[in-house]
Amino acid sequence: MRKPFKLKNKVYIAASASAAGRDEAAGPLGDLFDVTDTADNRFGEDTWEKAESAMQRLALDAALRRAGIGAEEIDALFAGDLLDQCVSSNYAHAESGIPYLGLYGACSTAAEGMILASLACEAGLGTCAAVTSSHFCSAERQFRFPLEYGGQRTPTSQWTVTAAGAFIISRERRAGGVLPRVTEIMPGRIVDRGISDLSNMGAAMAPAAADTLLGYFESGGEPRDFDLIVTGDLGREGSDILRDLCAASGLDIAPRHADCGLMIFDGCSDKHAGGSGCGCSAAVMASDVLKNVRNGTLCNVLFVGTGALMSPLTVNQGASIPGIAHLVHITGEEV
Amino acid sequence: MNADNKTYARYAEKRAKKSPVLQNCIRAFTVGGAICSVGHALRTLWSAAGLSEDNSGMMASVTLIFAAVLLTGFGRFDEIAKYAGAGTLVPITGFANAVAATAIESRSEGLVAGVGAKLFTVAGPVIVYGVSAGAIYGAVYFVLTKLF
Numbered sequence: 001m002r003k004p005f006k007l008k009n010k011v012y013i014a015a016s017a018s019a020a021g022r023d024e025a026a027g028p029l030g031d032l033f034d035v036t037d038t039a040d041n042r043f044g045e046d047t048w049e050k051a052e053s054a055m056q057r058l059a060l061d062a063a064l065r066r067a068g069i070g071a072e073e074i075d076a077l078f079a080g081d082l083l084d085q086c087v088s089s090n091y092a093h094a095e096s097g098i099p100y101l102g103l104y105g106a107c108s109t110a111a112e113g114m115i116l117a118s119l120a121c122e123a124g125l126g127t128c129a130a131v132t133s134s135h136f137c138s139a140e141r142q143f144r145f146p147l148e149y150g151g152q153r154t155p156t157s158q159w160t161v162t163a164a165g166a167f168i169i170s171r172e173r174r175a176g177g178v179l180p181r182v183t184e185i186m187p188g189r190i191v192d193r194g195i196s197d198l199s200n201m202g203a204a205m206a207p208a209a210a211d212t213l214l215g216y217f218e219s220g221g222e223p224r225d226f227d228l229i230v231t232g233d234l235g236r237e238g239s240d241i242l243r244d245l246c247a248a249s250g251l252d253i254a255p256r257h258a259d260c261g262l263m264i265f266d267g268c269s270d271k272h273a274g275g276s277g278c279g280c281s282a283a284v285m286a287s288d289v290l291k292n293v294r295n296g297t298l299c300n301v302l303f304v305g306t307g308a309l310m311s312p313l314t315v316n317q318g319a320s321i322p323g324i325a326h327l328v329h330i331t332g333e334e335v
Numbered sequence: 336m337n338a339d340n341k342t343y344a345r346y347a348e349k350r351a352k353k354s355p356v357l358q359n360c361i362r363a364f365t366v367g368g369a370i371c372s373v374g375h376a377l378r379t380l381w382s383a384a385g386l387s388e389d390n391s392g393m394m395a396s397v398t399l400i401f402a403a404v405l406l407t408g409f410g411r412f413d414e415i416a417k418y419a420g421a422g423t424l425v426p427i428t429g430f431a432n433a434v435a436a437t438a439i440e441s442r443s444e445g446l447v448a449g450v451g452a453k454l455f456t457v458a459g460p461v462i463v464y465g466v467s468a469g470a471i472y473g474a475v476y477f478v479l480t481k482l483f
Binding site: 048141147148149154195240 | 408
């Protein structure tokens with residue numbers, strides 16, 4: 001049954017960190033990322049896939065340092081990315097010695113990882129980690145065209161973000177001050193409204209985000225109770241559609257709504273409808289949003305991680321693109 | 336697809352910002368036209384260099400292919416193509432870029448499983464249907480010339 005699940009235990013996002021590429025570093029959130037590669041997005045590696053793995057490692061290392069713990073203190077790591085067989089995550093953590101669970105939730109993986117890590121802590125594990133990444137260059141070659149291929153994009157197309165985000169989720173309270181606490185989670189349902197345009201992922205994912213939000217508010221509360229309702233990567237097109245769909249069902253989220261895909265490339269040229277990819281919401285949450293929860297600017301946040309669960313193969317076979325959106329309710333709490 | 340989904344798909348399609356078709360056409364016409372003019376100039380140059388009419392035409396194509404591959408290698412072709420669209424895609428330059436870009440990208444998987452296996456993943460359909468159309472044209476031409 002679809003309803004928000006309230007965590008009985010106090011589960012905190014003890015620390016978060018991000019790694020990001022050149023364009024992301026040049027964007028409005030550039031100064032907030034912990035590690036950036038402003039040269040060539042390779043992070044010192046010779047293939048794009050290895051570069052993506054390196055970003056995951058850098059983000060996790062930075063988060064562990066911030067939490068003041070070692071890798072051996074992590075009881076379970078939930079990691080995922082966009083590549084076949086989740087290779088970026090598999091190789092990133094092969095030598096870490098951390099118990100590992102690989103995830104695929106397309107661009108919703110950051111929210112999926114947060115949900116599972118929080119549930120694992122709720123079930124009794126002490127400290128878990130959730131890490132996700134996407135890399136423009138590795139995603140392009142798997143989902144679209146070679147990098148140097150000359151083509152034009154449509155205005156509704158989105159740009160895969162080169163970034164990774166890591167979250168240390170724990171029942172322990174080590175740091176003082178305000179910590180983001182995961183109070184509720186709600187896994188989304190798969191929603192397929194028949195969109196099959198690979199260049200309009202926003203339209204494919206927005207109905208899933210609307211389904212999750214409408215489901216969440218069925219059990220009480222209203223959007224204005226929150227400081228921020230932040231979606232993962234709907235971009236401009238998907239954000240507008242989401243607001244329309246919610247408004248049509250009597251839910252006015254517009255005054256509180258923001259989208260990570262728009263935040264990361266706000267004001268940047270050539271990014272069309274905005275950013276997308278696992279790393280998009282992961283990096284924006286790990287840097288901007290959670291920082292604002294820690295410093296008290298935001299107290300009550302709904303994070304809705306959106307994903308387009310498609311493969312180029314099935315789309316070529318004529319199938320439409322199913323969307324998904326997982327919800328995490330985060331509150332700032334003095335510890 | 337159920338009625339709700341049809342309505343949604345129509346709504347999504349209708350509200351989606353369209354590509355600037357007129358601007359794209361003008362750019363494609365100008366850049367594509369410029370490439371073809373360069374091609375013609377090359378043909379004249381090769382002729383002046385003493386090549387036969389057939390060979391100078393072929394060498395003009397080869398020169399354009401070489402230039403497109405070189406620009407692809409330097410990472411400049413996609414920037415021009417982003418502006419020009421069909422203007423660079425339709426002439427032989429687009430084909431050369433599709434092959435060269437794939438070759439560069441799949442180099443990391445080696446010369447056989449990478450470059451060899453994936454070289455024509457983008458340009459493949461052009462070869463398959465180009466050659467097929469040529470064969471059909473040849474057959475029709477043969478039959479018609481025998482009949483009349």
